[in-house]
Amino acid sequence: MHYDTNYSLLIELQKVDSRIDGIDKKLKELPLEIQQCEREINELRTKLTELDELLKEKELSLREKNSEYRAEEEKLEVYKKQLLQIKNNDEYRAMLQQIDNQKEKIRKIEDEILKMEESLEEFKGKLPSLKEEIKEEIHKKELEKQKLSEMSEVLEKEKDTLITERGEIEGKIKVSSLRKYERLRKKGYNEVIVPIVKIMGSEGEEYVCSACNSTIPLEISLKVKRGEPFVRCENCGRYLYYEEKEEE
Numbered sequence: 001m002h003y004d005t006n007y008s009l010l011i012e013l014q015k016v017d018s019r020i021d022g023i024d025k026k027l028k029e030l031p032l033e034i035q036q037c038e039r040e041i042n043e044l045r046t047k048l049t050e051l052d053e054l055l056k057e058k059e060l061s062l063r064e065k066n067s068e069y070r071a072e073e074e075k076l077e078v079y080k081k082q083l084l085q086i087k088n089n090d091e092y093r094a095m096l097q098q099i100d101n102q103k104e105k106i107r108k109i110e111d112e113i114l115k116m117e118e119s120l121e122e123f124k125g126k127l128p129s130l131k132e133e134i135k136e137e138i139h140k141k142e143l144e145k146q147k148l149s150e151m152s153e154v155l156e157k158e159k160d161t162l163i164t165e166r167g168e169i170e171g172k173i174k175v176s177s178l179r180k181y182e183r184l185r186k187k188g189y190n191e192v193i194v195p196i197v198k199i200m201g202s203e204g205e206e207y208v209c210s211a212c213n214s215t216i217p218l219e220i221s222l223k224v225k226r227g228e229p230f231v232r233c234e235n236c237g238r239y240l241y242y243e244e245k246e247e248e
């Protein structure tokens with residue numbers, strides 16, 4: 001079967017347009033995907049900084065605890081000296097009690113220091129591998145981002161080629177045919193010329209519009225199969241064509 005050249009060319013034009021549409025859609029999505037990558041990279045970098053800050057915090061509180069320990073030790077020494085100068089029994093007992101209390105306080109601080117040292121050592125131990133994991137993730141994300149940027153360049157080039165191709169096809173089509181095509185496309189249809197598809201309906205074989213799935217009346221499907229151009233689907237208004245491979 002042979003279509004009128006204009007019609008076949010329009011179908012070809014539509015194929016190019018669909019590819020351009022697909023590329024445009026992807027080109028719109030890519031910057032968002034790249035931004036998402038950048039956000040994730042920034043979050044990972046923040047995590048790295050936070051790990052270093054946490055280490056500094058732990059070291060600082062340990063230093064503070066140690067100075068607290070020294071201050072309490074000094075206090076204990078002062079109490080001990082004062083004890084030697086006390087003559088009164090009650091005051092002596094009171095000071096002994098105070099010294100005991102102070103020793104207890106110092107023991108508690110020592111326990112705390114031990115715990116803090118352990119926790120610091122443990123943290124220092126796993127810090128390198130934690131940081132390494134995050135750095136690897138950053139590296140992966142950066143590669144992903146690079147791939148997306150490269151893809152964008154490839155798609156732009158592909159689009160340029162398609163636009164040239166489109167121009168060549170367009171130049172061969174009659175303006176009146178082209179207008180019919182453009183008018184439907186402006187309605188927002190991606191596919192303006194669609195194939196009819198054979199199905200087994202309740203009353204045997206029949207053809208449906210591949211875009212809206214509605215049944216094509218026999219006389220219309222015959223026209224389409226004969227290759228008559230610009231026969232429209234009564235339901236959605238698209239132009240129909242017949243793909244011979246369907247009948248294999």
Ligand SMILES: [Zn+2]
Nearest residue numbers: 209212233236
């Ligand atoms: Zn239809």
